Each structure stands twice: as structure tokens, then as C-alpha cells.
Amino acid sequence: MANTDITSKTMDGMGPHGTVVGLLRVLGPAHVWALGVGIVLVGEYMGWNFAVGKGGAYAALIACWFAGILYTCVAMIDSEVTSTVAAAGGQYTQAKHIVGPLMAFNVGLYLTFAYTMLEAANAITAGYLIYVVSTMTGYAGELDQRPFIILVIMFLAWLNYRGVLATLTFNLVITAIAFVAILVLFLSTSGILGGGIMQHAALMEGHELPYGWIGVLAAMHFGLWYYLGIEGTTQAAEEVRSPARALPFGTLAGIMTLLIAATLTWYVCSGVLPWEFLGDGVNGSVAPLFDTARLSGSNALVWLLGIGTLFATLASANGCINDASRAWFAMGRDKYLPGWFGAVHPKFRTPYRSIIFLVPIALIFALGAPLDQVITFSILSGLLEYTFMPLNVILFRKKWPLNTIKRGYEHPFHPLPALVLLCLCGITFFAVFLGYGTQLIAMIGFYIVVSLWFHFWRYRFVNRGTQFTMPWPKPQGY
Amino acid sequence: MELWQLLEYAAWGISALLGLYMVADWLKTDTTYSEEVLTSSREGELEALTEEHRT
Numbered sequence: 001m002a003n004t005d006i007t008s009k010t011m012d013g014m015g016p017h018g019t020v021v022g023l024l025r026v027l028g029p030a031h032v033w034a035l036g037v038g039i040v041l042v043g044e045y046m047g048w049n050f051a052v053g054k055g056g057a058y059a060a061l062i063a064c065w066f067a068g069i070l071y072t073c074v075a076m077i078d079s080e081v082t083s084t085v086a087a088a089g090g091q092y093t094q095a096k097h098i099v100g101p102l103m104a105f106n107v108g109l110y111l112t113f114a115y116t117m118l119e120a121a122n123a124i125t126a127g128y129l130i131y132v133v134s135t136m137t138g139y140a141g142e143l144d145q146r147p148f149i150i151l152v153i154m155f156l157a158w159l160n161y162r163g164v165l166a167t168l169t170f171n172l173v174i175t176a177i178a179f180v181a182i183l184v185l186f187l188s189t190s191g192i193l194g195g196g197i198m199q200h201a202a203l204m205e206g207h208e209l210p211y212g213w214i215g216v217l218a219a220m221h222f223g224l225w226y227y228l229g230i231e232g233t234t235q236a237a238e239e240v241r242s243p244a245r246a247l248p249f250g251t252l253a254g255i256m257t258l259l260i261a262a263t264l265t266w267y268v269c270s271g272v273l274p275w276e277f278l279g280d281g282v283n284g285s286v287a288p289l290f291d292t293a294r295l296s297g298s299n300a301l302v303w304l305l306g307i308g309t310l311f312a313t314l315a316s317a318n319g320c321i322n323d324a325s326r327a328w329f330a331m332g333r334d335k336y337l338p339g340w341f342g343a344v345h346p347k348f349r350t351p352y353r354s355i356i357f358l359v360p361i362a363l364i365f366a367l368g369a370p371l372d373q374v375i376t377f378s379i380l381s382g383l384l385e386y387t388f389m390p391l392n393v394i395l396f397r398k399k400w401p402l403n404t405i406k407r408g409y410e411h412p413f414h415p416l417p418a419l420v421l422l423c424l425c426g427i428t429f430f431a432v433f434l435g436y437g438t439q440l441i442a443m444i445g446f447y448i449v450v451s452l453w454f455h456f457w458r459y460r461f462v463n464r465g466t467q468f469t470m471p472w473p474k475p476q477g478y
Numbered sequence: 479m480e481l482w483q484l485l486e487y488a489a490w491g492i493s494a495l496l497g498l499y500m501v502a503d504w505l506k507t508d509t510t511y512s513e514e515v516l517t518s519s520r521e522g523e524l525e526a527l528t529e530e531h532r533t
Contacts, residue, residue: 021511021515021516021518023519087521089521093521134482139481141480141482141483143486147487147489148489150489151492151493154492155493157500158496158499158500161500161503238521333520334521339517340517342519343513343517344519345507346507346511346515347507352500352504352507353504355500356504359497
């Protein structure tokens with residue numbers, strides 16, 4: 001099978017080969033785009049502005065573009081590897097085939113934790129948004145946010161349980177609306193349509209870099225927020241009709257969308273809101289795009305951006321449930337976790353046990369943990385995952401050079417993107433250490449402990465003989 | 479009773495219904511199908527299909 005052509009049209013569709021019930025291949029590039037952008041776009045609506053607090057508005061812009069380079073490397077590397085290793089689990093499956101079982105186990109956990117924590121954070125945010133709406137409509141009592149937090153998680157879990165096509169079509173619609181809302185806000189406030197309200201020069205004069213270059217470095221931590229989650233497109237690999245086409249197309253279109261959305265968001269918000277207010281995401285601007293809309297004086301914009309904020313939050317939580325359950329399912333299927341989790345629903349064709357299992361975990365974190373800790377846990381898991389990617393792609397190109405396996409996409413300038421990604425991850429680890437050193441060390445300690453558990457106990461249950469299913473030639477030097 | 483209070487109760491109720499639906503369907507599915515069928519999914523079907531085309 002040395003000359004396997006995964007771009008062949010004959011490879012699309014379900015194949016039996018021992019599988020009675022498998023995941024359903026129904027998704028196209030637009031769903032892949034919706035999955036990736038849907039998870040991320042909430043970061044444009046809230047969260048990125050903490051970068052302004054760390055180093056000022058210009059520092060947030062520099063962080064936005066450097067993080068953009070980091071994630072462009074992630075998207076290119078992911079597009080090449082996942083269009084070739086087209087199976088559920090995404091980076092977990094990549095690690096299993098290219099690096100080894102211990103790395104795969106760790107990456108699988110990074111994925112599950114990053115997405116489940118992000119889902120919990122989104123549910124908390126949705127509850128808060130509904131609380132804000134209740135106060136804006138004049139409700140005199142104190143709204144209990146818990147039923148709305150639970151409803152968000154239960155509704156989206158139910159949607160995921162019932163089928164992937166409806167789940168990601170829903171994501172496509174609400175993500176598109178949230179993205180269009182940002183475009184409309186930019187057009188309406190920048191002076192392109194009607195009168196502009198931008199005051200960049202006045203707002204930034206004397207505050208260019210209030211904390212110097214160390215502020216720029218610190219801003220990198222929250223610079224990730226503009227794009228965190230775009231790598232989630234890979235989890236759709238086993239459910240797209242044509243992985244070789246849809247995954248690179250959806251992922252690269254996704255990162256381009258986010259680069260535009262992130263830059264427009266920075267431009268609009270930093271031109272209207274003073275940096276001290278914008279940078280305080282707790283007591284100042286919790287939802288900067290929404291605050292900008294309020295200052296525009298247009299009720300239509302207030303409604304549009306309010307709806308955009310809620311939709312972005314729901315899309316993110318929805319995509320996170322999809323991705324966390326696929327990673328958990330793939331690990332169960334290979335017996336990295338109990339094989340019970342590797343079940344597929346015979347009617348809905350979804351990993352239903354993994355979806356249900358992760359619901360109470362998300363609920364516990366959404367109802368019992370503070371938002372900043374939940375977000376930090378998610379960011380750190382994501383960062384560990386990005387650090388694995390350069391090593392992964394360098395080994396992939398070394399073991400299976402371009403002429404040995406046909407890829408759906410070949411990323412350019414190798415190994416430059418991998419080395420850039422590795423450097424930027426190092427810088428971001430330092431930035432995170434400045435603000436959340438204790439959590440970083442605690443988390444690395446946690447992964448060391450679970451790695452020992454896997455090595456000394458769990459590995460004996462792994463399906464060692466059947467876990468490598470790709471019909472690839474033996475690696476170079478084997 | 480105010481609208482927002484009603485919405486709170488509705489959110490509790492709908493959440494409970496959705497949870498019950500998923501648990502009931504999960505139990506029904508597990509008792510209707512054998513474990514071999516439910517866990518028969520294998521990675522790499524795409525490639526497996528090509529192998530079958532080529533042989």
C-alpha cells in the first residue's frame with residue numbers, strides 16, 4: 001500500500017471492513033469551517049481584551065498577529081497530517097501513528113480537558129449573558145444562572161447525541177451570524193457606512209506601550225484567545241465525506257476568517273473603548289464588541305452584537321462537546337481508556353456513551369469552579385497540545401517523506417512552520433508562567449502522574465496489534 | 479410570578495427532560511444491541527475501503 005492515494009474519489013463513503021456501526025460520513029468543508037471557527041469566535045467577543053490589560057492596546061495587536069502566526073502554523077500542520085491520518089481523535093490519532101502510545105495518551109487527555117473546560121467556561125458565560133439580559137429588561141429579582149448553565153450543556157449534548165449533521169449545521173448558521181455581526185459593526189462604526197466613531201489617536205496617545213515590551217510578552221497569554229480551538233477541525237476527520245479535500249479547505253478557510261475577525265475586533269474596540277476599561281475584563285469591558293455596539297448609539301447594533309455574543313458562546317460550547325467526545329471515543333476504541341467508550345449509536349451514528357459521560361464532568365466544572373481557573377486549565381492543555389505538533393510533523397516528514405504517502409495537503413516551507421511554532425509556544429509558556437505559574441506547574445505535575453499510571457498500568461490493556469490501521473509503508477529507517 | 483422566574487423553571491424542566499431522554503435512549507440502545515455491534519467501529523475505514531477496491 002505504499003502508493004495509497006487518499007485523494008481518490010473511490011475512497012469516499014463508508015466501508016464495512018469489520019465495522020457494523022461506525023460514525024457517519026456526512027460533513028463537508030463548510031461544517032469543518034463551522035466547527036473550527038465556531039469554537040473560537042467567542043474569543044473575539046470576550047476574553048482577548050485581557051491582553052490589553054497586560055500590555056495596552058498595541059501590545060494586544062502585536063499579540064494578535066504573533067498568535068495569528070502561531071495558529072497559521074498549527075492550521076497548516078494539522079491540514080497536512082490530518083488529511084492523511086483521517087480518523088476521529090485528531091491529534092491523538094496523529095500522535096498514535098507518528099510518535100507513540102504515551103504521547104498519544106497525553107495528547108488525548110489534553111484534547112478532552114481543553115474542550116471540556118472550554119465548554120464549561122462557555123456555559124458559565126451563557127448563564128451570565130442571560131443574567132445581563134434579565135437586568136437590562138428591568139427584572140428586579142436576582143436571576144438564578146444555574147438552570148440556564150445546565151440547559152446550555154444539556155441542550156447541546158442532546159443535539160450532539162442526535163447526530164453530527166444537525167449539530168454542525170446548527171453551528172454553521174449561528175457562527176455565520178456571529179461573524180457577520182462583527183463585519184456589520186466594523187462597517188457601521190469605522191465610517192465606511194455612515195459616520196465613524198473611531199478615536200484611535202486620541203485614545204492611545206501617551207499609552208502606546210504602558211508596560212513596555214514585557215507587557216507585549218505578557219499579552220501573548222491572552223493573544224491565544226483570538227484563535228484557541230481552530231485545531232478542533234481535525235476531530236471531524238472520520239465524519240467528513242472527503243477528508244483530503246474538506247479538512248485542509250475548512251481549516252485554512254477557518255484560520256483566514258479568524259485572522260480577519262481578530263484584526264477587525266481589535267480595530268473596532270480599541271478605537272472606541274479606553275484601554276484601561278477595555279483591558280479589565282472583570283470590572284470593565286466583559287464583552288468588548290457588545291460594549292462598542294452600545295457606544296455606537298444604535299439599538300439595532302446592540303441587538304445584533306448581543307445575539308452575536310450569545311451565538312458565539314453557544315457555537316463554541318457545541319463544537320467543544322463534539323470534539324471532546326470524539327477524542328474520548330477514539331481513546332476508548334483503541335482501549336487507551338475502557339473500550340466501553342468506543343461505542344457508536346446504531347441509529348444516530350454518534351459516540352453516544354462518550355457524549356453522555358462528559359456531561360456531568362462539564363456540569364461539575366461549570367457549576368463548581370471559578371471561570372478564570374477553568375479557562376486557564378483549557379489554555380494550558382491547548383498549549384501543551386500545540387507544543388506536540390511541531391515534533392509530530394517533523395517526525396511525520398522524516399518517517400514518511402512526501403514521495404511515500406500521498407497527502408491531501410502539503411504545507412509549504414517545512415520545517416520553518418514547525419520551528420516557528422515551537423519558538424512561539426516557548427514564548428507563550430513563559431508568558432503564561434508570568435501570570436499563572438502555579439497552575440502551569442500543577443498541571444504539568446498532573447500529566448506526569450497520569451503518564452506514569454498509563455505506562456505502568458493502563459498500557460497493558462491497549463489494542464497494540466490493531467491500533468495502527470493506516471495502510472502506510474514502513475517508516476524510513478524502520 | 480414574573481416572566482424570568484417562569485423561564486428559570488422552564489430551564490430546569492427542559493434540562494431534566496433532555497437528560498432523561500438521553501439516559502433512557504442510552505439504556506434502550508444498550509439493551510437492544512449487542513456490545514460487539516455497538517463497539518464494532520474501526521479506525522481507517524476509508525483506507526480499508528480502498529484496499530477492498532484494489533484487490
